[in-house]
Amino acid sequence: MTMKIAVVGCTHAGTAAVTQMAKLYPDAQITVYERNDNISFLSCGIALHVGGVVKDAEQLFYASPEQLAALGVKTYMLHDVLAVDTDAKTIRVRNLVTGDEFADTFDKLVMTTGSWPIIPQMEGIKLENIVLCKNYNHSQMIIEKAKLANRIAVIGAGYIGIELVEAFEQLGKQVTLIDNMERILYKYLDREFTDVTEQALIEKGITIAAGQTVTSFGGTDGRVSTVFTTHGEYEADLVVLCIGFRPNTELLKGQVDMLPNGAIIVDDYMRTSKPDVFAAGDSCAVHYNPTGQNAYIPLATNAVRMGTLVAKNLNRPTVKYLGTQGTSGIKIYDYNIASTGLTETAALAAGMNVKNVTITENYRPEFMPTYEKVTLKVVYEADSGRIVGAQVLSKVDLTQSINTLSVCIQNGMTMDELSYVDFFFQPHYNKPWNLLNQAGLQAVLI
Known part of the structure; x- marks a missing residue:
């Protein structure tokens, strides 16, 4: 009997899993459900695209539905999975173009639903020109809106925020970087390193508003004009939110073991606590070697490794995950x-x-x-x-x-x-x- 594999979500982990599964199980019926109109977008390239280093955003895709089809994979784009029953092994899907709904079954389920930016619920959050930074559509929106913006505020001084700030400054914008920690890149670097990088940004005329929490946004005619923080206010006609990410795991809530933030816990072979249900990438916790604990570290490197391991371990535990150190790098000026x-x-x-x-x-x-x-x-x-x-x-x-x-x-x-x-x-x-x-x-x- 043909093995039916359903894959939900197809960015880094999903693409890695699907391409490997197609090679390892040529007789399997592999179906991918993706709610976006594209797959495999390298979001870590957004700042390079915004800054003009990467001219063509198409180069930031490393796979396409056509390539997957050539491997015998059926890809349903613009299809949203509404519900998953891990015991009955069924899923319910909506076609986002027609609105039609249908059910499907699976023998093996691969959850590579990724993460979504954290959006703070506060006054003014729905004003125009407050944007997220995660996918291809966001990157295009940021570029279009930045053309018309003079003062740009970036909220969140992690890697994505820092890279965007540099890109905007190089485009000649007046930039403010706001973060609630006392210094930038707090998660990645100690003070000896962040002092140097902060100085490099300040020398370029970037305003660093560290140790401040955004409390609300003000606007005129429905468009953002001011960011209010616990310490003051900053003028901005474009705001990019880079506060962090949450795992997209609502579909499995109450069905598999998770961390308190909703990250799915997997074993060394990418298996969840339910038989035949696998998960990989930003929707998952990872084994963090420095502490020996489960941690949430959404990185593309973790995602492609985990996705590949799903394929290797689909029928039986074969190749063990080695864990992660959360290794990362950045170039700042x-x-x-x-x-x-x-x-x-x-x-x-x-x-x-x-x-x-x-x-x-x-x-x-x-x-x-x-x-x-x-x-x-x-x-x-x-x-x-x-x-x-x-x-x-x-x-x-x-x-x-x-x-x-x-x-x-x-x-x-x-x-x-x-x-x-x-x-x-x-x-x-x-x-x-x-x-x-x-x-x-x-x-x-x-």
Whole structure:
């Protein structure tokens, strides 16, 4: 009998799952339901598109319904799944074009419904020119509205917010960045790094309104004109909300185990608590190696890995998920920045007993014609020496060192071990004692 696989939602995790399943199970009947009119949009490219680095938004799609059809996959675009019964193995679907509803059955269900931006319910939120930043349609709307805007407020100083602020500034706009934490990029970097990046933004004329919570929006003629915060007010004729994301998991509420925020809990093989129901991507919690706990870390990297693993493990547990360190990187003007695992701030907030080594050093020998400063911070458990996090910042691209430290965290390595790992030396690139070795050696001395 032909195996029927239903896939709900098709961005990063869904596309990865579907393309792999089509190869691994050529006889299966794979059906994708997607409520949008497109699939596989790289939302992390929106700021690049807004800033004109990526001229054609079509390049930010890495798959299409036509490509999936060529693999034998049936894709229903503009179809909204209204209900899922995991026991009866049925789903109810509405065609958003015609309004018609129909039912379908499945043997295996893959929930890759992703996330949706958090929208605060407050006065003025429905005013025109207050926009979200998540999908292709949002990116087009932001570009169109930015053409006519002079003062732009970005709310939320995470990666997406920061990248948009830089893009808007380069388009010649007056930009205000508002965040309720006391500094930008609070989740990703410690103060030594955010102080430098804040200064870089301020030098470009960007207003940073940190430690302030938006309370309401004011407008004229139905359009936004003012953002009110706990500390004051800011003029804006365009507001982009980048406050964060929530998992889209209403369909499975009460049917599978979830975190309090609604993220679906999956095991090492992407299985939910219900047989034959799998989940991957931004709709899920991930196993966070630095703490050993389930956490909500919506990243495209996690999504494509998890989606691929759904396909591998569909019939039986085969390939285990290795967990994540939440490794990420960002370029802010001249600075190349990356982080992995816990910041010192986050580790202390979690009640962990940690120490850190912070090195600011020239990245290569001073006898070379040029050399730039690099700042590296490694956070580790005080008792065991186990590495739990790291951050790097330099005008030279040394971000790959954070991928190396991600592997170290994943493998449970200690600072002692890091001291003597075999890294190459070449004066073009580094010093005889690699920066990562130096961090390990300095920890040993503490």
